Amino acid sequence: MEENGQGPGEKEMLKDTICAISTPQGTGGIGIIRISGGLTRRIVSMVFRPASGKKVEGISTHTVTYGRIIDDQNRIVDEVLLTFMLAPRSYTREDMAEIGCHGGIVPMREIVGLCVSHGARIALPGEFTRRAFINGRIDLLQAESVLEIINSRTERSLYMSQKKLRGGHKHILEKTRRRLVKILSFIEAGIDFPEDAGTVNFAGIKKDIENTVSELESFMKRASRGRVLYSGINSAIIGRTNAGKSSLLNALLGEDRAIVTEVAGTTRDSLQETLNIRGIPVNIIDTAGIRKTRGRLEEMGIKKSLQWMEKAEINLLVLDGSKKLNSHDRRLLEKVKEKLFLLVVNKADLPVKIEMQNLVDSFGKEKIVTLSARTGKGIEALEERMYSLITLGYGKMENDEIFLNVRQEDKVRKTLETLRIVREESLGQEYMEICAEQLKECLREIDELTGRNLDEDVLETIFSKFCIGK
Ligand SMILES: Nc1nc2c(ncn2[C@@H]2O[C@H](COP(=O)(O)OP(=O)(O)OP(=O)(O)O)[C@@H](O)[C@H]2O)c(=O)[nH]1
Ligand SMILES: [Mg+2]
Numbered sequence: 086m087e088e089n090g091q092g093p094g095e096k097e098m099l100k101d102t103i104c105a106i107s108t109p110q111g112t113g114g115i116g117i118i119r120i121s122g123g124l125t126r127r128i129v130s131m132v133f134r135p136a137s138g139k140k141v142e143g144i145s146t147h148t149v150t151y152g153r154i155i156d157d158q159n160r161i162v163d164e165v166l167l168t169f170m171l172a173p174r175s176y177t178r179e180d181m182a183e184i185g186c187h188g189g190i191v192p193m194r195e196i197v198g199l200c201v202s203h204g205a206r207i208a209l210p211g212e213f214t215r216r217a218f219i220n221g222r223i224d225l226l227q228a229e230s231v232l233e234i235i236n237s238r239t240e241r242s243l244y245m246s247q248k249k250l251r252g253g254h255k256h257i258l259e260k261t262r263r264r265l266v267k268i269l270s271f272i273e274a275g276i277d278f279p280e281d282a283g284t285v286n287f288a289g290i291k292k293d294i295e296n297t298v299s300e301l302e303s304f305m306k307r308a309s310r311g312r313v314l315y316s317g318i319n320s321a322i323i324g325r326t327n328a329g330k331s332s333l334l335n336a337l338l339g340e341d342r343a344i345v346t347e348v349a350g351t352t353r354d355s356l357q358e359t360l361n362i363r364g365i366p367v368n369i370i371d372t373a374g375i376r377k378t379r380g381r382l383e384e385m386g387i388k389k390s391l392q393w394m395e396k397a398e399i400n401l402l403v404l405d406g407s408k409k410l411n412s413h414d415r416r417l418l419e420k421v422k423e424k425l426f427l428l429v430v431n432k433a434d435l436p437v438k439i440e441m442q443n444l445v446d447s448f449g450k451e452k453i454v455t456l457s458a459r460t461g462k463g464i465e466a467l468e469e470r471m472y473s474l475i476t477l478g479y480g481k482m483e484n485d486e487i488f489l490n491v492r493q494e495d496k497v498r499k500t501l502e503t504l505r506i507v508r509e510e511s512l513g514q515e516y517m518e519i520c521a522e523q524l525k526e527c528l529r530e531i532d533e534l535t536g537r538n539l540d541e542d543v544l545e546t547i548f549s550k551f552c553i554g555k
Contacts, residue, residue, distance in 0.1 A: 099219060102128065103208035104200040106193050107554035113188030118196050119554060120205060121213055125180040126169070128203045132156075132196070133167055133184070146171035154186065154196050162199070163192040177213055178220035211551025215544070218536060225536025225547070226254055229490060232551055233315070241364030242315040245488050254487055255535075257304055261297055261500075262531050268293055269524045276517050287512050294508045301501045304487070308494060311486035313479045317359065317366030320471065321393040323421070324403035325413040326350050326374030329431040332458035333403055334358065334371040337468070343371050350374060353386045355393055363472050364482070370397065375413045399474055400426040401467075404444075406455065407435035418447075425478050426452070427470055433457040492547075496534040500527045 102122025108115070120128060130141035135152040144150050146169050154162040166185040175181040186192055201207065209215075211232075218228040230249035237243040268290050275285040322330045331343035331352050343356055352373045360367045370393050373386030394400055402421045404414055421428075428448060430439060434457040444453055454470050456463025476482065489497065503523050511520040532538035 099216065102205045103212055104128075104197055104205040105208040105213075105554040106197060107183075107213075108188065110190070112190060116186050116188040116190075116193045118184040118186065118193060118200070119208075119213060120182045120184075120200060121175070121177045121179050121208075121216060122205070123180065124204050125182050128200050128205055129167065129169075129182050129184075131203045132199045133165070135167075144169055146174065154184070154192075154199065156195070156199060157202070162195050163187055165196075173220075173222075176222075177216035178222045179216060208553055209548070210553050211548035211555055212553075214551060214555055215548045223250070224252075224255070225539065226493060226534065227252060228536070229493070229547060230488075231555065233488060233490075235552075235555065237315070238317070238359065238366050239314070239361050239364055241482075242366070242488065245311055245314055245486050249487060254304075257300060258531060258535060261301065262528065264293055264297055265524055265528055265531075269521060269528070272517050272521050272524065275514070276521060282514055282517070285514070285517075287514075291508065291512050294504055294512075298501065298504050298508060301497060301504070305494075305497060305501065306480065307485055307487045308489040308497070310480050310482060311488040312494075313475065314365060314482065314486050315488040317368050318399060318475060318479075319368045319370065319393075319397040320399040320401060321355075321370045321372055321390075321397035322401045322403060323372050323390055323394050323417060324374060324429075325405070325411065325417070326376045328374065328403040328405045329458045330374060330403050331356075331371050333401070333429060333431065334369055336458040336461055336464050337369060349376065350379070350383055353382055355386075355389055360468075362468050362475070365472070365475055367399075367471065367475075375417060394420065398425060398478065399471065400424065401429050401471075402426060403429045403431050404439060405432055406430040406437055406439045406441075407432045408438050410440055410443075425474050427467070427474065428453045429467060430455045431458050433463060434460050492543075493534055496530045500530045500534075503527050503530075 100123070102120065102124035104118060104120040107117045107119045126141065132154050133141055133152055134155050135141065135144065135150050144167070148168070150167045152165060152167060154165055156162050163186045168183045168185075170176070170181045170183070172178055172180050184196060186196060197207070214228050214231050217223050218225060227250050230246045233246035234243060234250065237246055271285055271290065275282040322333055324330050326349035327347070331345045334343050334356070335341050335345065337360055338358055342358055344351055350373070352371060354373065356371045358369050360369050372390035372393050373383065375387055375390060378384040378387060400421050402417055404410070418428075428444065430441070430444070430453060433455050454463060454467045456467055458464075503526050507520055507523050510516070511523055529538070533543075
């Protein structure tokens with residue numbers, strides 16, 4: 086077992102056998118009840134009768150057995166499939182059983198109730214995964230990735246979390262840790278035996294630190310691309326009233342999500358949806374059109390549009406190609422330049438009135454996409470252009486992305502910052518004590534990152550985000 090720093094409370098908790106409904110609450114085709122802990126086999130033998138008439142004790146691990154759940158009065162509760170996964174070859178590394186039953190909430194609750202009456206306790210949120218972590222089967226990053234897998238919104242972010250679950254980050258972090266431990270041992274030898282201090286190879290150490298810094302830097306770059314893949318980016322659709330913003334949202338989504346009318350000022354409040362552009366989740370926000378306001382409600386809507394414009398990473402400014410530019414367009418054309426943007430000249434199915442050449446001259450062709458939200462012509466080109474813009478802003482996606490949550494990213498950043506200080510300021514005989522402290526600080530951050538050393542509260546916060554049964 087790896088030392089994962091569990092306190093006494095944790096050890097106490099591990100002694101219990103836990104059970105929970107692991108499929109979503111509500112009625113489904115099937116439901117799964119999970120049991121984990123030392124009493125698993127005993128509890129199952131009290132509630133389960135194999136159809137073959139065999140004894141529960143005779144069932145081998147990792148096989149499926151058909152049978153019935155029987156209550157204390159020998160009534161049949163449900164027909165089920167039972168699978169044992171005995172320690173250590175299980176999710177938690179403890180003895181486990183999964184009971185696949187009919188997915189009604191009543192039989193499932195009944196079965197859990199029976200398990201509890203025979204000595205199990207209801208699992209806390211995330212407790213199965215927490216046990217997998219405490220028992221050393223996975224590290225903390227992997228445990229957290231289980232949650233990310235459950236919550237992932239696109240295939241690409243799923244793939245990324247899967248990679249983390251399989252330990253895709255481990256190589257670099259373990260390598261970093263090994264290097265720092267080695268360097269620390271040289272430095273500490275120098276401190277303990279001052280007469281040998283002259284032989285500490287600071288040039289070699291510097292090189293090692295430099296390599297580590299550049300490896301962690303590229304790790305952080307992979308993480309920032311990973312963040313884009315996981316959390317997505319915000320893209321606001323802005324423009325004057327009636328330019329066709331809501332029509333554009335609908336065309337991008339391929340469904341009538343927003344209300345579209347010929348009345349100017351149709352959209353009063355912003356509306357958000359998620360698009361999947363080549364695996365990148367893009368939160369598209371349709372905003373209220375900009376014009377001279379005619380009432381407080383609209384004024385609030387417009388204020389919000391401008392706020393969205395500030396918040397979004399990419400703005401799509403929609404212009405009505407069948408009209409000349411007006412003062413609102415011009416104002417927005419000025420403002421939109423502040424960050425990544427595209428100009429969408431809409432209504433290409435109508436005769437062109439907009440000053441196209443002026444736009445091309447001031448913004449360049451590559452910034453302008455002409456399309457018709459009504460016919461859908463040009464929508465794909467817009468998506469293509471948005472994708473290029475994203476990769477321009479965040480780097481090309483290379484399938485080596487890793488997603489770090491805020492906690493994890495913070496640890497890597499702090500390690501990097503401290504290592505940079507070591508590199509710049511603390512290498513030399515006279516700084517050995519400071520250097521040792523700083524290296525220890527880095528090791529602490531890395532150990533907290535992987536969960537090798539972590540306090541109860543942090544664990545509590547992490548696992549409380551899980552659902553029961555996971
Ligand atoms: N011919 C043509 N008409 C369009 C096109 N896109 C939108 N329209 C029309 O333009 C009008 C306004 O469209 P909306 O999508 O509601 O415009 P909006 O920018 O959301 O307007 P507000 O919410 O009022 O700010 C509607 O009558 C649409 O049918 C287009 O590509 N071609
Ligand atoms: Mg609208």
